[in-house]
Amino acid sequence: MAHITFNTKNIENFVAEHELDEMQPLITMADQQLRHRSGAGAEYSDWLTLPTDYDKEEFARIQTAAQKIQSDSKVLVVIGIGGSYLGAKMAVDFLNPMFNNELADDQRKGVKIYFAGNSTSASYINDLVRVIGDQDFSVNVISKSGTTTEPSIAFRVFKQLLEKKYGTDEAKQRIYATTDANRGALHDEAKISGYETFTIPDGVGGRFSVLTAVGLLPIAASGADIEALMTGARDAQEEYSDADLKKNEAYKYAAVRRILYDKGYTTELLINWEPTMQYLSEWWKQLMGESEGKNQKGIYPSSANFSTDLHSLGQYIQEGRRDLFETVVKLDNPVSNIDLPHENGNNDGLQYLEGVTIDEVNTKASQGVTLAHVDGGVPNLAVHLPAQDEYSLGYLIYFFEIAVGASGYTFGINPFNQPGVEAYKTAMFALLGKPGYEDQTKVYRARLNQ
Numbered sequence: 001m002a003h004i005t006f007n008t009k010n011i012e013n014f015v016a017e018h019e020l021d022e023m024q025p026l027i028t029m030a031d032q033q034l035r036h037r038s039g040a041g042a043e044y045s046d047w048l049t050l051p052t053d054y055d056k057e058e059f060a061r062i063q064t065a066a067q068k069i070q071s072d073s074k075v076l077v078v079i080g081i082g083g084s085y086l087g088a089k090m091a092v093d094f095l096n097p098m099f100n101n102e103l104a105d106d107q108r109k110g111v112k113i114y115f116a117g118n119s120t121s122a123s124y125i126n127d128l129v130r131v132i133g134d135q136d137f138s139v140n141v142i143s144k145s146g147t148t149t150e151p152s153i154a155f156r157v158f159k160q161l162l163e164k165k166y167g168t169d170e171a172k173q174r175i176y177a178t179t180d181a182n183r184g185a186l187h188d189e190a191k192i193s194g195y196e197t198f199t200i201p202d203g204v205g206g207r208f209s210v211l212t213a214v215g216l217l218p219i220a221a222s223g224a225d226i227e228a229l230m231t232g233a234r235d236a237q238e239e240y241s242d243a244d245l246k247k248n249e250a251y252k253y254a255a256v257r258r259i260l261y262d263k264g265y266t267t268e269l270l271i272n273w274e275p276t277m278q279y280l281s282e283w284w285k286q287l288m289g290e291s292e293g294k295n296q297k298g299i300y301p302s303s304a305n306f307s308t309d310l311h312s313l314g315q316y317i318q319e320g321r322r323d324l325f326e327t328v329v330k331l332d333n334p335v336s337n338i339d340l341p342h343e344n345g346n347n348d349g350l351q352y353l354e355g356v357t358i359d360e361v362n363t364k365a366s367q368g369v370t371l372a373h374v375d376g377g378v379p380n381l382a383v384h385l386p387a388q389d390e391y392s393l394g395y396l397i398y399f400f401e402i403a404v405g406a407s408g409y410t411f412g413i414n415p416f417n418q419p420g421v422e423a424y425k426t427a428m429f430a431l432l433g434k435p436g437y438e439d440q441t442k443v444y445r446a447r448l449n450q
């Protein structure tokens, strides 16, 4: 019995039962390509069995490092971008209170986590340096390739800040590098400097790496239970191991998305009703977008935060171009609730809600919005999460990962590479005058009249 539930009740007007049955052969083929490791990019599909086949010795080292960070630091600066950032940010936000970094020390389970290296904004770095101030801090620098420009730049700044504050030797004890086992500039630097290092396995691509040290060290340092996270993923691995669409809700999700895409619903909005889940959407967008968006194909992954965006995007969703469908990730039980406060009189017009909790309003709002959007022609899928905890998140991560792995093969593409991301890097390196890009430098600078 799946721990999370996938609800397709609200696509009945858009997808017929027999259409789903007709998807079975395509899904069976995709499942075989995935599990027999015969599909394109199979060398990057080790995430498939990661929840059972992870490095237990390294896992223990991650927990020890997290404890050390908690004992000698108030702040952990996590430096990374893309898959070396989004999974940790998603989990740290989801598994901790909303304003965790602002809470008093005795109200927080672990250290404050700040992220850096996910932009080239100088102001962001300066502002973060000011926020750290004189607090004790450590740095976890994460890069699979070990050569990504944005995190490399940020790492230089925070490394020097550590060295200035603690001296070179102690700074080295406060730097944790998560990177490739054998290559890359970060790997080499970590080796020369003697940083504690954690490995991103070769067979796990960046966007599938949240359950490796990439996500696990920051998540553990924030005070969350990474054992329970892995247990949730492990149970999902077992739950979603059948190719039969009637028995595998992750594959059913992949199949329904594919049917909708073929009918012209080419943009999927991941919807949340909890601000702590905004980065679930950001993580999911990379997972889906980099996996499927190839050969001029693929569903465009977008997102909306409700109620907030009902007052900005709501008009478009209700009445704009009809190429959208929604996947709502609904948390069934909030971590905390509030009874609507009593007030004498009815000046604010809310008397009819007396006796109702704010989460009940949230639930009714989500139900009402779903009905209105379906009436407006927006197919609506729902994933129900029973709890805001580690187990549920681990389960959900695996649900989306296996869904996109299979989905990618139904599109006939390699779901595990991301060749298109290189184009911007070439242009940027050329404009910056990076050695090796001399020919392109002339071309790109001429285009900008430089």
Ligand SMILES: O=P(O)(O)OC[C@H]1O[C@H](O)[C@H](O)[C@@H](O)[C@@H]1O
Binding pocket: 081, 082, 083, 084, 142, 143, 144, 145, 146, 147, 148, 151, 206, 207, 290, 418, 421
């Ligand atoms: O971990 P890194 O090698 O620094 O890569 C970080 C990110 O870089 C690029 O944007 C890739 O397209 C992403 O898939 C990757 O997650």
